[in-house]
Amino acid sequence: MRSPLPRDHFRKPLLQTPFHPRIAALMQAEDWSNWGGYVSAHTIRDAEQEYFAIRNAASLFDLTPMVKYRIAGPEAEAFLDRLTVRDVSRLAPGRVQYTAWCDDDGHVLDDGTLFRLGTAEFRLCCQERHLNWLLDSAIGFDVEVAEETAEVAALALQGPTSRALLTRAGFDGIETLKPFQIRDVWFKHGKVTVSRTGFTGDLGYELFTAPEAALPLWDRLWEAGAWHGLQAIGYEALDLARLEAGFIVANGDFVTAETAIRVDRRRTPDEIGLGWLIDEKKPAYWTGKRAIQAQRRDRSACWCLVGLDIDGNVPADHAIVYHKGKAEAGQITAAAWSPSAKRNIALASLRRPYGDTVKDDLWVEIYALRELAYHKMMVRARVVDRPFYDPPRRRATPPAEF
Structure with a gap:
C-alpha cells in the first residue's frame, strides 16, 4: 500500500498543507500548532475577531490535516456496517453521516463523518489515525482501505454569508444543498466536492479538492469573500464555536480506546453522549454490539x-x-x-x-x-x-x- 507521506517527510519537523502559502502570508500572530503532523494555525490575527467571523460573516479554515480514509469496493457498505454503530445501508449516495466506531468491548475508538461518494465508494473523516484497525477489520471483505489525508486538500467555509459567498464564486445551485448533503462542482482547475457540513454549529460547508487545485480554489473563494466579510481563522476560534454547538473532540472530551493508558479512562458511546447514534436494530452485526447491549441491559454505564x-x-x-x-x-x-x-x-x-x-x-x-x-x-x-x-x-x- 502506498504511504500517504512523502519519503523525505522526516526532513521537515512538520508537513505543510497545500493552503499553507496563503495562510502564512496572512499570519500575524505567529501562533502555529501541530495537528496530525501538519503545521496548523492556532490563531492567525486575533481569535476574537476570527470567532465573530464565524458567527457574523464567513470564515475559512484549513481542514486538510483532518484524517481521511478512502473505502471502496463491492463490500464497502457491508464493511462499514460492521465497523460503525449506525446503519450504513440507510446512507444514500451523496449524503453524509455522523458516526462512531468501537472496539470489541464497546469502547469508542473515534467519532467522525462518513461521506457516501457513490454506491461503493466512501470517505471516512476523523481526528485520529486508525489505518491498522480499519485494515484488520476489513479482513474477509471485498474492500480497499487507504489513507488519503495528503491526497485531498480540504477547507471549512463557515458562517451566515458562506452560501452567498459560494454563489458569488460561481458554485451554481449551491443554495439547494441540504444539511449533510454532498455535491460535486467543477471549476477551471478541477473538481470540488462540497458538503453542507461543519464543526461550528452554524451555516457552513466543507470543500474537498486535489492538492494541485488547492491554491486556485482558495484564491477564488478569497476574491468572492471580499464582498462577504471572509476571514481566515485558526483552531482557537473554531474550538469556541464547536463548544457552543455542543460538539465533542476525541482526546479532548473523551480518551479514545486505542490511546487510553488506564482502563477506567475508556468510554462507551452512552458514556460520552453518543448513545443516540447506535442503531441496535440494523441487520448487520457491528463491533462492540454485545458489550454495549450488555451495558444497557445491566444499566452499568x-x-x-x-x-x-x-x-x-x-x-x-x-x-x-x-x-x-x-x-x-x-x-x-x-x-x-x-x-x-x-x-x-x-x-x-x-x-x-x-x-x-x-x-x-x-x-x-x-x-x-x-x-x-x-x-x-x-x-x-x-x-x-x-x-x-x-x-x-x-x-x-x-x-x-x-
Whole structure:
C-alpha cells in the first residue's frame, strides 16, 4: 500500500498543507500548532475577531490535516456496517453521516463523518489515525482501505454569508444543498466536492479538492469573500464555536480506546453522549454490539458527558465538579464564556448518578487569576441541554441572504 507521506517527510519537523502559502502570508500572530503532523494555525490575527467571523460573516479554515480514509469496493457498505454503530445501508449516495466506531468491548475508538461518494465508494473523516484497525477489520471483505489525508486538500467555509459567498464564486445551485448533503462542482482547475457540513454549529460547508487545485480554489473563494466579510481563522476560534454547538473532540472530551493508558479512562458511546447514534436494530452485526447491549441491559454505564451552565463569567477550564460542594462528581473537559449565547458554558464528564439522575446542587471549583494571585471560587452549575447556541440558519434550505 502506498504511504500517504512523502519519503523525505522526516526532513521537515512538520508537513505543510497545500493552503499553507496563503495562510502564512496572512499570519500575524505567529501562533502555529501541530495537528496530525501538519503545521496548523492556532490563531492567525486575533481569535476574537476570527470567532465573530464565524458567527457574523464567513470564515475559512484549513481542514486538510483532518484524517481521511478512502473505502471502496463491492463490500464497502457491508464493511462499514460492521465497523460503525449506525446503519450504513440507510446512507444514500451523496449524503453524509455522523458516526462512531468501537472496539470489541464497546469502547469508542473515534467519532467522525462518513461521506457516501457513490454506491461503493466512501470517505471516512476523523481526528485520529486508525489505518491498522480499519485494515484488520476489513479482513474477509471485498474492500480497499487507504489513507488519503495528503491526497485531498480540504477547507471549512463557515458562517451566515458562506452560501452567498459560494454563489458569488460561481458554485451554481449551491443554495439547494441540504444539511449533510454532498455535491460535486467543477471549476477551471478541477473538481470540488462540497458538503453542507461543519464543526461550528452554524451555516457552513466543507470543500474537498486535489492538492494541485488547492491554491486556485482558495484564491477564488478569497476574491468572492471580499464582498462577504471572509476571514481566515485558526483552531482557537473554531474550538469556541464547536463548544457552543455542543460538539465533542476525541482526546479532548473523551480518551479514545486505542490511546487510553488506564482502563477506567475508556468510554462507551452512552458514556460520552453518543448513545443516540447506535442503531441496535440494523441487520448487520457491528463491533462492540454485545458489550454495549450488555451495558444497557445491566444499566452499568459509569459515566455521562453533559452540558453545564455555570454562574459568573470565568471559564471553568478543566475544573473539578462537586456535588453539594463536597463529593467529587467529575471534571470539566471544555469550557468558555459564550459570546453568542451570553452564558458561561462547559462540557463535563461526570460519574453517574451525577449528571444522569442527580442533577441538582452541582458546584464547580474555579481558580481565577486576579492581580497576579489565584482566587478560589465555588460556583453553581446546572445540567442543560446541548447545543448551547443553535441558529435556525444552520438548517434552513435555501439559506437566507446575508
